[in-house]
Amino acid sequence: MVRQLASRAASLSLILKFVGQVFPMVSRELASWREHAGRRACPQLAEQALASIRDKKFHCQGGSIYSLYEGVSTPDFIRLVVALQTISDYLDNLCDRAGVSDEAAFRQLHLAMTDALDPSAPLHDYYRHYPFRNDGGYLAALVRTCQQETAKLPAYLLVKPHVLRLAGLYSELQTYKHLDPAVREAKIHTWVACHLGAYPGISGWEFAAATGSTLGMFMLCAAAANPRLTAAQAQSFDAAYFPWISGLHILLDYFIDAAEDRAHGDLNFVAYYQSDAEITQRLTLFLREALARAAALPAHPFTETVIYGLVAMYLSDPKTEAPRERAIKQALLAAAGPYARFVHNLCRLLRRGKIL
Template sequence: MPADFLYPASGLTLLPEFIRKVFPMVEQELSSWQRYAEENGMRELADQALASLHSKKFHCQGGSIYSLYKGVPTREFVRLIVALQTISDYLDNLCDRAGFTDEGAFRQLHLAITDALDPATPLNQYYINYPFKDDGGYLTKLVNTCRDEILKLPAYHLVKTELLRQAVLYSELQTYKHLDLAIREKKMLDWINCHLPKYQGIRPWEFAAATGSTLGMFMLCAAAYNPKLTQNQADQISCAYFPWINGLHILLDYFIDGDEDRLSGDLNFVAYYPSHQETLDRLTYFSKEARRRIALLPEPAFGLTVVNGLLAMYLSDPKTDAPAERAIRDSLLDSAGLYPRFMYRLCRLLRKKSIL
């Protein structure tokens, strides 16, 4: 059996392989996309492509943990993860940094996400409503790279509907969250309230947070490498990730960015909690619910490593060293157990060495 198809028995073996084997693959893929962006397209779009590759590299690093899922050919899956996450990060920059807030333009740009995950559909013209249009084929090349890898998934038909549903929700969030401040919140609440009745126990901005994660998409693609995947297993994965693991991911992301977003006036879902205690209670709730759902999944040890890794990666950020954030951080780690704290210390070390 090829080495790429061996699955580490626990996080203790998964993490060293992740750092030693997967991180260099991620660097190679990012370097390839960087060269393409440097050599092609108009400067305005190339600059945004390069900025997203540089400042959001850790998104690709973190997402590539799924390349070590059982049965997944690691290098091929890293290629898919990096391409799909790079589309996400690049479009985020295009919507956030161009001084431009047109809903139709943002919606059209994000058709790249669903196109990337549905090889059967014709490609759209992503820049048709955007002020800059010539990216030298960068976005289309990213989309086609994803489509090439999607075609290799033997059980894709079992995950396609849910995968595209999450991709559409992600695209809708990105469209609304970048609108002008005067209309953004109402537009988002109208959209959220159409979906919220299906999800008991979560609040409007927690639903929005869950739509903002790509982890559920990555996991569904990884699961689809298994030709023996059943519809029931695919459904269990969907229910664990959306809204729980996805929600935990993005709530942690917004938690560490609270002060920055407050100063810049950027939207922050955690800021809707009325107190630090409420923030801690809800993050703890999502963490515990994610763990409960993971126990029902194929390869639960892998899922637990993902959730522990989310806590460790985000809570190891120096932005959690401020007194209020530190208190929440320490309480979350205490409630999660010894192993997440070990991973947290490892992530602190990786940050000091500029590996993470």
């Protein structure tokens, strides 16, 4: 009990530091990129760059929790998280909101994700197949910033194969999920079938969902700040995050957007579940597996805080107040336990104050 109380106190201290110190630093970093995005770019690309920063700031806020991992340089790591997450969000807009549906263009754009995580990689012509090309150097600057920050991490060579694998899977998902609805499901099914044998116990759509998270990349980069990191530890982080913690992250994201996506005919992996009971059962499984694997990691209270934070952040979204979503939310919070409910109430307060 004493150990648990100490762990909860440390977790709460982490959350308060996260909100009080990290959030303002993220805002300043995004302001710098906002200024760059609005300079010298063609109107179509400037619009999507600015929209991604305006509408998806919370992605950068959430990912920046890893800047508080033990041994990490917080300012440097925030710079890495904001740049990489901004690449992700910007490319998502280019694939989803600019009236383009071209597989070759999407695949070429997403070379920016893998280039960003390989400090020695030359930059590609990311807009080679895209109808708009002049971004004023914005995407290249984001990629170079990530390369500069990952090059500073003393154990990056140990985590690099894991990080690049996750970035590659992420890029494949983004390439397929934004295609025309007439072909995207078959494309995703064929792609997933090549990988699923290594992940018994999850469905193809759950695997695809897990590939959509950037959290495993951030965790591995944070772990690489430790010069004494071992290959076995790097592997344990990778296995804990993929598919379980990453899957929980994206399934929660799709859960809160399910009604909206249903109304607009957008792809939603939670929609593949057959009932509300199955949604509750499968998300609860991902939650429990995530917590079980977190317990075996170095500095496991940090990862537990991340998991409780995911549950609290997503389930405090106003979209979960609809009757159907509310019932599932209550079941998930009950499964997560009293501390998750406490953090959930804290997130609700932050939302009311427009901090989150």
